[in-house]
Amino acid sequence: MTNVILLGPPGAGKGTQAKRLEAERGMTQLSTGDMLREARSSGSEMGKLVSAVMDAGGLVTDEIVIGLIREKLEQGGAKGYIFDGFPRTLGQADALGELLSQLGQKLDAVISMQVDDAALVRRITGRFTCGNCGAVYHDETSPTKVPGVCDTCGSTNLTRRSDDNEDALRHRLMEYYKKTSPLIGYYYAKGDLAHVDALASVDEVAIGISAILDGEQAT
DSSP states (O other), rough: EEEEEEEOTTSSSHHHHHHHHHHHHHOOEEHHHHHHHHHHHHHHHHHHHHHHHHHHHOOOOOOHHHHHHHHHHOOOOSSEEEEEEEEOSSHHHHHHHHHHTTTTTTOOOEEEOOHHHHHHHHHHHHHEEETTTTOOOTTTOOOOOOTTTTOOOOOOOOEEEEEEEEHHHHHHHHHHHTTTHHHHHHHHTTEEEEEEEESSSHHHHHHHHHHHTTOOOOO
């Protein structure tokens, strides 16, 4: 079994790489948001607790999230887990490490998906999608052949996310660096940290991650 944390700022491609790992290695992505939504609709005792907290406008505690992760790990059936969106703080990192130890598991790697902020801003602020078929484009690197018309389905319903603007992105980056970047030092000290260039192509990033998980790249 392989357990990995993907660390990186918004837009670094964590979700894309997690899906690749699921498809290629039989791993399961554990997304905090997905787990909370699933719990609310499950009718389980944990789900009722999550619903009560969220319906009251409260913040879901670390203990609840760890409880949801425990449920997933105890269910088994996966060849490993990709932690996405958790941990975000040093306290959460400690709690996750303790949980894995209790279950006789460990982290195999913590992969920092490194980016250049200016390049990341250009990458994200330039992207747009087809509201009809979901095709993704970019002003500079992959524009539509005919301006304003989707190459795939011919739709003119091309949209941009409201938060894909420079001010919003720089705010999200600052929040990431303030809250999550200390984890890089935490896992470096534990000897678990490895790095990939997240601004490389999707295939190149996937090759780098595979090399780390297969022990072919030094951390």
